[in-house]
Amino acid sequence: MKKTLTTLLLLCISQHVLAEIEINPGLSGSWIIPETTGQALMIDVITPQNLVFVGWFTFAPVSSGQGGFVDHRWFTAQGSYDGHVAELDLVQTSGGLFNQNLSVENQIIGRATISFEDCSHATLNYSFDDENLSSTVPLQRFSNDVFCQSIVDSQTPQQTEFNLPPEIQLTDVSVNNGRVHIEYRLSDAENDVMDIQAYAIHENGQRYQIPLNNLRRDVGYPVIAGDDKSLYWLYLEDTGFQQQQWSDIRIELIADDGFVDNMQEIVDLVSEQRLINDINTMQGVRHHQGNSIQLESTRNYIRQQMQGRQLPVENQSFIYQGSTGVNIIATLDGNDDNAQMYLIDGHYDTVTTTPGADDNASGTAGMLEAMRVLSQFNSKHSIRFIGFDKEELGLRGSRFYASQLPSNHNIAGMINFEMIGYTCRGQAECADFPNADTSIYNIKSSFATTLSDTFNTIGNTHVPALKITAVTDDGDPNFRRSDHAPFWDIGVDALFLTDGANFRTPHYHRPSDQLDKLDTEFMTQIVKTAVGTLATLAEVTHSGTALSEPLTLQ
Structure with missing residues (x-):
């Protein structure tokens, strides 16, 4: 019978080791070694x-004293994890006395x-240095799985090319x-696991990050999406907050899905292949007389790309030379x-003479x-993405846009892409060109440096x-040959970002x-x-935020 049970146990283990799960906080809890009664x-x-x-309750390796009594032992283990495996030091603590500062x-x-196979099964491999003991044993969860499986399920993201930030909405604050x-x-469109942080904001704008040890329930990491989340803050026990002596505050919650952690990860989201696909789709004469069909097709493509990112799209129409131009x-x-x-x-x-891959599908x-x-x-500040029309007819689209702005407009800066795809790397066709x-x-204006300096620093x-x-613009009229010029004027x-246009490429305005x-x-x-x-x-x-109405603390 014992042999049969052992066989069944090993079969069970073999079925579980075929799978692996990423280590997550839901694995925390009580685990037992089913082969040895009393170990946990x-x-x-x-x-x-x-x-x-890990706190490990086990036994001495040999009997001691009369009657075969076996000493109980506690060990701890601690270390880092990567993926589904944790690598740990086994530690024995000696000395000290309960409730004494020794x-x-x-x-x-x-x-x-x-190594964790699923939310209820794992394998422990251990080796003691001095006692020459080592083994590999199965582990089985003893405490109930509260949220491990929910985390595992949420870590299987929807297969989307892009990742939207979490959304958080306060439903009641008291x-x-x-x-x-x-x-x-x-909520999170990709079902990412989230980290929730809370802040108290004074009426003067000062912020205080509430320590997690003064918060309870759905806060910190991990928190998964749901409509019935709650937390409470023990503000009278929060000594750091009490030192602020604030009574009138707002509460802000921030939900972070960990999609990106730094600027390098943001810039690396840019895709060369998507840029190639765009140019391949748009290239072709795009002119109201030379090829109005391709022009309208390009307009529709730009609109579709913008709408695909769930942004509101505006068509700003204007008339020039008897035809309608459209800023998208x-x-x-x-x-x-x-x-x-x-x-x-x-x-x-x-x-009318060019398919315009560089000028200016790029x-x-x-x-x-x-x-x-x-x-x-x-983002804190707004970003507006614009496809200007009729630039080749004298910057007509950008001039119209700028002319419609109120005198107290809030435009803090602009990046104008004007031909950003051609390089001269020694090929004969461009070797004699000035640039x-x-x-x-x-190319920056003579009166501002922020955009240029930031661009240089990021690069x-x-x-x-x-x-x-x-x-820096020195009055050379060539520096005004694109859609940034009307904005310099206001x-x-x-x-003005450019590869040099006709000062570098022999293909300027040509088939x-x-x-x-x-x-x-280079373009990427x-x-x-x-x-x-x-x-x-x-x-x-890449965080969602929610801010409460003003509160008066008791």
Whole structure:
């Protein structure tokens, strides 16, 4: 019978080791070694530091004294984890006395690993140094699984190309008996596991991050989406808060899904392949007389890309030379009450003699890719993405847009993509051109430096392979040959990014201006740098926020 049970146990183990799960906090709790009655492990997964702590109740390896009495033993194990495996030091503590401030000694006496197959089964491999004991044994969860499986399920994201920030909404906030009680709804399109942090905000704007040890329930990490989330804050026991001596506050909750952690990860979201696809779709004469069909097809493509990112799209129409031009506009609204506006644009029309891959499908593609990346974020300031029309007829679209702005407009800066795809790397066709090089020209106005300086900093730090040539407008009329010029005229810090146009490429306004002539790696580097520039200035985050009405604490 014993042999049969052992066989069944091993069969059960063999079925579970075929699977693995990422270590998550839901694995914390009581675990037993089913082969040895009376042994147990208390496992605690500490996610911010990727640590596992284990308390292991077991027995001495040999009998001691008369009657075969076996000593009880407690060991601890602690270490880091990666994926489904935790690598741990086995530690024995000696000295000390209960409730006495006496020194103790922690001695590493061996090594252990725990690999988790699912939320209820794992394998412990251990080795004690001095006692020459080692083995591999199965572990089985003893305490109920509260939320491990929910975390595992939520870690299987929907197969989408983009990732939207979490959404959080307060449904009730109340103060009673030294507690602030908060109920909220939490959602995430990709079912990411989230970290919830809470802040108290004084009426003067000062912020106080509430420590997790003064918060209870659905707070910290991990928290999964749901409509019935709640937490409460023991504010009378929060000594740090009491020192502030605040009584009138608001509560802010921030939900972070950990999608990106730094600027490098943001700029690396830019896709060279998507840029290539855009240019391939748009190239072709795009002119109201030369090819109105391709022009309208390009307009529709731009609109579809913007609508696909769930942004509101505006068509700003104007008349010039008897035909209607259309500026196509999408806006990512900032969440600050005093939000400023940043623009990024590329004109999409051509002259009648060229398919316009570089001039300016490259710039329009850059604007669209920036839109795809940045629309995945929330931001303090607004970002507006614009495809200007009739640039080739004298900057008509941008002039009209600028003329419609109120005198107290809130535009803090602009990035204008004007031909960003051609490099001269020694090929004979461009060797004799004035700007026969591989840099992007970063041309700023004579009165502002913020956009240019930020672009240079992002490029040098996060896109070091991009060569940037910084230039200041000195009145040369060539510096006004694109859609930034009307914005210089109204005092906007507008940045003119260009590969040099006819000063570098022999394909300018010619039938040969096609995708196969472009350096798409170079173009991708430019878009990455522009995305990082706007992400910095607009202060983007991948978090959802919710702010309560004013509260008066008791």
